[in-house]
Amino acid sequence: MSLDKLKSSLLFTLHLSLFTIFLFFITGCAEMASGYKPDAGSVLKVRVTFGADPSQGDYKYVLIYSQKEIKAEINYYIFLPGQTTPEFVFPSTGNPYPDIASTSTRDVFINYYYENIFSSWSDYIYLTKKGVTEIQEFSDPGLIDQSLVWFPVTANFDKHLLFGSSRLSEGAYWSFNNISGNYDIDFQFDFHLLGNSKPLTDQLFYFKFFSIGANGNIHSSIDGSLKNNKKLGPFTREGSGSSINDILKMEVTVI
Secondary structure, three states: OOHHHHHHHHHHHHHHHHHHHHHHHHHHHHHHHHOOOOOOOOEEEEEEEEOOOOOOOOOEEEEEEEOOOOOOOOOEOOOOOOOOOOOOEOOOOOOOOOEOOOHHHHHHHHHHHHHHOHHHOOEEEEEEEEOOEEEEEEEOHHHOOOOOOOOOOOOOHHHHOOOOEEEOOOOOOEEEEOOOOOOEEEEEEEHHHHHHHOOOOOOEEEEEEEEEOOOOEEEEEEEEEEEOOOOOOOEEEEOOOOOOOOEEEEEEEEO
16 A cells, blocks of 8 residues: 555544544533433332231321421321311320310311421322221312412311312222232322322422321321432332331332
8 A cells, every 4th residue: 555545544534533523522512411301200109118017997197298398297197188077185295285175276276287287288198997998088289279289377177178188099090009918008199180289390399108096196107308200219218116007118209
């Protein structure tokens, strides 16, 4: 090969290499400029593992969802937003007003819960059993008034009763599984159920799962936060309890 042909070949190879490097940087910079592309989920999947088979006949289980940080729980939950309260006689420990007799005092009691606790919730799912019937209910302020997102700070007894809940049945937007011997509850629901409060793409949301004993006392709880992004790994947290209805583990995944 002549010297001129060798030089031409080397120049061609050099130009081809430079062009390849240029294309690499162009595509690489374009990818960096576009940034991380979130992949929003449409379903929230929850698995809660207990120390033994969960007893829905003796305990209530509640999952709270919120777009803002959930306020700390108090000792007793005799009722939840929208639930009727057949009698207003409460344990003397852990409640600001233990014996509710008059309407005015009742309103003050109800408002205490909304002002200090419920106003930080967006929605909740309630799991329990009455006799042999499993009860799954979903409560969302938007069920009554689409302009409402959270349970209001100023709620009294009459407004409290407006926040009704709807029964959840197996179908397109909700599934539930509690197999004896697995020691866990699995359920998932479509973000469609959350209405106005559903998380946007890559938006951080908060949740808390807790069990309520027969006398209304908090038995065990786990809380956390997650982004609405299928590319992120599931939230997992270990519990610290060891008795039958203590929560041993909770896993929350966006799918």
